[in-house]
Amino acid sequence: MIDVRRLAVLRTVAEHGSFNRAAAALLLTPSAVSQQIAALERGLGTAVVERSTRGVRLTEAGRLLVEAVGAIDAELSNARERIARLGADRARLTLATFTSGGRHLLPAVLARFAAEHPEVELHIVEREPEDSLPMVREGVADLALAYGFDGPLPVLPGDRSGLDWTPLMDDPLSVVLPAGHPLAGREALDLAELAQERWVLGCLKTEAFLRRYAELAGFELRVVGATTDYFFARSLVAAGVGVSLVPYVALEPAQPGTSVVPVQPPRPARHFGVVLPRRRPRPYAEALAGLLRAHVAERTGGSGTP
Numbered sequence: 001m002i003d004v005r006r007l008a009v010l011r012t013v014a015e016h017g018s019f020n021r022a023a024a025a026l027l028l029t030p031s032a033v034s035q036q037i038a039a040l041e042r043g044l045g046t047a048v049v050e051r052s053t054r055g056v057r058l059t060e061a062g063r064l065l066v067e068a069v070g071a072i073d074a075e076l077s078n079a080r081e082r083i084a085r086l087g088a089d090r091a092r093l094t095l096a097t098f099t100s101g102g103r104h105l106l107p108a109v110l111a112r113f114a115a116e117h118p119e120v121e122l123h124i125v126e127r128e129p130e131d132s133l134p135m136v137r138e139g140v141a142d143l144a145l146a147y148g149f150d151g152p153l154p155v156l157p158g159d160r161s162g163l164d165w166t167p168l169m170d171d172p173l174s175v176v177l178p179a180g181h182p183l184a185g186r187e188a189l190d191l192a193e194l195a196q197e198r199w200v201l202g203c204l205k206t207e208a209f210l211r212r213y214a215e216l217a218g219f220e221l222r223v224v225g226a227t228t229d230y231f232f233a234r235s236l237v238a239a240g241v242g243v244s245l246v247p248y249v250a251l252e253p254a255q256p257g258t259s260v261v262p263v264q265p266p267r268p269a270r271h272f273g274v275v276l277p278r279r280r281p282r283p284y285a286e287a288l289a290g291l292l293r294a295h296v297a298e299r300t301g302g303s304g305t306p
Contacts, residue, residue: 002065004072005087006040009033010048010062011057011069018055023041040065071162077139078280094123095286096132097145100230101171103274104249105145109291120284129154135276137162143287144275145292147171149205154274164278166289167305168296171247171270173206176237179258184259191245193265195219200243201226202233206245236256246306272296 013022013033021070023030041048048062058066077236087131097106102124125137125221132144145168149153153166175194177184183193191213201207201223214221224242227233230250237244238257273287276282298306 002043003040004034004076006073007065007069009036010040011066013049013056014058014062014066017057021263025220025246034054067160074138074162074277074280078277080139091120091284093120093288094125094135094141095143095145095288096127096141097123098128098132098137098147100247100250101145101147102169102254103125104293105168105272105292109288112289112295113288118282128295132152133161133163133275136277139277139280142277142282143289146275147270147271147272148207148268153273155273161297163278165273166276166293167304168176168274168292169300169306171249171272172262172305173245173247173268173270174232174251174260175242176246176251176255176262178237178240178243181259183244183261186261188262188264191221191227192217192244197221198224200224200233200236200242200244202230202244202246203228204248210245231255235306 009022009026012025013019016022016025019030019033019037020107023033026033037049042143044060047059048065049058062254081082083103095106104121106124112126114122124143125132125135127144129144129146129148132141132146135141146154146165153165155161155163158166162169175189191210194216199210199221201210207223207226211221225233225236227236230244230246233244234246234250234255236242238255245263246260246269257294274292276285276289296304
């Protein structure tokens with residue numbers, strides 16, 4: 001039988017690349033870490049790490065074990081949560097969501113869910129996808145409202161994440177300009193037309209997209225303001241600080257002193273989805289996900305695009 005505690009030690013060794021650094025992270029001695037790995041190898045009858053003067057590296061057997069640790073931890077977390085709920089008076093549902101999508105979609109959906117399932121205690125936590133998806137995988141959250149920027153989605157069909165992604169809607173990006181800007185009356189803009197502009201950023205992922213675009217288009221991005229809030233970014237645009245790139249759901253309420261112009265096709269967008277654990281049945285999570293899908297269909301006429 002494989003000792004789960006030794007698997008946790010192996011994962012820490014893999015994360016840190018040496019017994020010494022893993023020992024420091026685990027508050028153990030390097031000798032104790034080495035003994036745990038040696039005992040794991042004896043039980044398996046095969047090596048799980050390759051040792052060298054430059055550190056340690058996982059063997060193929062070690063990589064397979066580390067991949068399994070995440071699934072094991074998730075199942076144990078789920079079991080602990082379910083056991084904790086056995087003595088609770090009410091069922092509990094935890095939803096992780098990013099700010100702008102939650103503000104746009106959740107109020108009506110959560111009100112309906114609460115009316116249909118008064119026996120459930122709802123808990124909402126604000127997290128970006130890089131944090132919310134591990135929470136669902138580990139059983140800390142029951143589902144997540146998440147997004148992927150243009151590029152690969154954060155969850156792909158059949159991958160090893162243990163998660164399922166159901167698309168909800170696209171969230172296209174627009175340029176926000178000061179009201180008196182010479183381009184404010186345009187029907188659409190190519191971002192290259194704004195090569196000489198100063199930019200105010202509303203989130204780090206928008207910055208990453210703009211920097212990639214600027215590099216491909218051959219101009220240097222001039223950033224004069226960086227925030228983690230699209231609403232604050234729009235207020236800076238209204239004050240004449242610069243221009244910004246803002247998704248559709250963060251354009252409400254309207255900001256006086258600004259003008260919104262869509263980006264020309266192929267228009268960049270965020271892609272919203274709901275994330276559920278792949279192998280753990282959670283009826284309440286499925287019910288909330290269904291309400292989210294129905295709400296988006298009503299708002300977009302079934303197109304998934306506002």
